Amino acid sequence: xxxxxxxxxxxxxxxxxxxxxSSLGIDPGIIQQAIPIVLPLILGGLKKQSTExxxxxxxxxxxxxxxxxxxxxxxxxxxxQMADKDNFDTNLGGLLGNSGSQxxxxxxxxxxxxSSTAMKIIPVVAPLILGYLTKSRDTNPQGSQxxxxxxxxxxxxxxxxxxxxxxxxxxxxxxxxxxxxxMDILGGLLGxx
Numbered sequence: 082x083x084x085x086x087x088x089x090x091x092x093x094x095x096x097x098x099x100x101x102x103s104s105l106g107i108d109p110g111i112i113q114q115a116i117p118i119v120l121p122l123i124l125g126g127l128k129k130q131s132t133e134x135x136x137x138x139x140x141x142x143x144x145x146x147x148x149x150x151x152x153x154x155x156x157x158x159x160x161x162q163m164a165d166k167d168n169f170d171t172n173l174g175g176l177l178g179n180s181g182s183q184x185x186x187x188x189x190x191x192x193x194x195x196s197s198t199a200m201k202i203i204p205v206v207a208p209l210i211l212g213y214l215t216k217s218r219d220t221n222p223q224g225s226q227x228x229x230x231x232x233x234x235x236x237x238x239x240x241x242x243x244x245x246x247x248x249x250x251x252x253x254x255x256x257x258x259x260x261x262x263x264m265d266i267l268g269g270l271l272g273x274x
Contacts, residue, residue: 085120085217086116086117086120088213088217089116089120089209089210089213090116092153092213092216093116093153093156093209093213095109096156097112097156097209098110098112098113098116100156100157100160101160101205101206104160104161104163104164104205105198105201105202105205106198107192107194107198111188111192111194111202112202112206114192115188115192115202115206116206116210118184118188119184119202119203119206119207119210120210122177122180122181122184122203123173123176123177123207123210123211123214125177125180126173126176126177126178126180127140127143127176127214129178130143130176141218143176143211144211144214144215144218145215147173147208147211148208148211148212148214148215149208149211149212149215150212150213150215150216150219151212152208152209152212153209153212153213153216156209159205159208159209160205163201163204163205166204169200169201169203169204170204171184171185171200171203171204173203173204173207177203181203184203185199185200185202185203186199188202
């Protein structure tokens with residue numbers, strides 16, 4: 082998963098976090114630290130959708146519907162469009178269950194930002210992540226089957242160990258110290274602790 086995160090951050094470049102931070106009126110460093118939190122949440126949501134609602138076809142459906150790779154070519158346009166919105170769905174239409182709302186609370190507390198700003202982070206960042214995941218799938222010779230390996234890095238049939246292991250090793254320092262709440266949320270989303 083670290084390769085996936087590295088590729089995503091390289092694709093976004095420093096400019097994206099600057100633009101998102103500026104749009105939300107917060108330190109871009111917060112966005113830089115939030116992306117490694119949101120990425121495994123989305124992967125976990127995709128894994129759960131795959132397991133409970135139709136396998137890889139369900140993942141492809143979600144990516145085809147919500148993961149537009151073109152958003153990566155117009156980050157300014159995406160950020161400006163999101164800035165004009167009044168309603169933000171932190172749970173991404175059910176993809177994250179109620180974990181999006183819970184993570185928003187954790188972001189509010191740990192990054193010392195107001196809740197109305199924190200609730201915008203996931204909806205603003207998620208389309209960029211989904212666009213990148215779709216691009217990764219579409220450029221992989223194995224298509225969605227190759228992409229499926231992102232959902233279970235060690236092939237043991239469970240993403241729980243992959244996500245939590247990745248998260249505990251890659252989280253921002255202030256998140257590691259209080260990561261229990263985040264671990265519980267991730268574990269709940271993924272169906273185990």
